[in-house]
Amino acid sequence: MGLGRLHRPTVWFHLFILLSVTTIATRSDDCVYTAYIRTGSIIKGGTDSIISLTLCDANGKGIRIPNLEAWGGLMGTDYNYFERGNLDIFSGTGPCPTAPVCAMNLTSDGTGPNHGWYCNYVEITTTGPHLECSQTLFTVEQWLATDTSPYELTAIRDYCKPTRGF
Template identity: 55%
Template sequence: MAPRCLFFSLIFIALFLSALARNTKEKCVYTFYVKTGSVLKGGTDAIISVTISDANGQSVEIADLESWGLMEKNHDYFERDNVDIFSGRGPCIEAPLCRLNLTSDGSGAHHGWFCDYLEVTSTGPHRSCSQTAFYVDQWLATDAPPFQLTTILDGCDDWIKGHEASRHTSRGKLVVSGSKGSASL
């Protein structure tokens, strides 16, 4: 009787570990809508990188967002008053996505960039769709205020505490606002 019990215990452990290993390899789909501002010289030729994170500190980093671009061939991304669409697969992290690190490398003839907003949608196997809007509303430039090539919008603490600055709206979207001070949709 003992060998049979041991056999089934080993099978159970093996199945549990294989299921655990499979879950760590799951990939989620992330789709970004990025709106460049309508201000003069708001577009850029720089390389834009994005890191999105959840409240647990897990993150997905895209070193060159343009490499995930879905627009037509030879499209000029991050140009004035355009909405560009990007999509790719990355490791699954928890919803909501509440932290954004948006960075320009400052390269190219037109290095400065004014980002209005970035909206990200994520979904994956056995997961509901999650959507977050980050209202950046600032320059990523060394020659325009706030004279930085990186901005970080973090609504994770407010989300955890249930405060107003970041919340789910009636449409189920987490909203994180930067320089405007509060979030609403």
């Protein structure tokens, strides 16, 4: 009887560890998003603005990234993102989508000496535990600028079924 009491704290400790591991393993932030963004090779196509990206699946679940470079820029500390002809790569974690990503909102904050930006495309790869890898290509081919047509700082591409809008 006295021996059982000595092991109770050990049982509670192991139960605590088991619950902690289970909680960590089932977090919704287990998916990895990788974004490949191509800036056009057009003259003055690069930008110094902050670029944000919102991604959604057909159920509206996804991730909002307010600053791509700060969130997960993989090109190095001295690298100049979103310059003419560049293919920039970003990666980070976020909530797992319930279906493949099919909509995006790409936005420039319009700041900096060179605010206009021409984006060719955004390609998104998403994967997570027990999920298939999914890949979506969003063709942009648009200026994000206030001084060039279409005079918008946002590009929205929605390839989801008609039941869901961005």
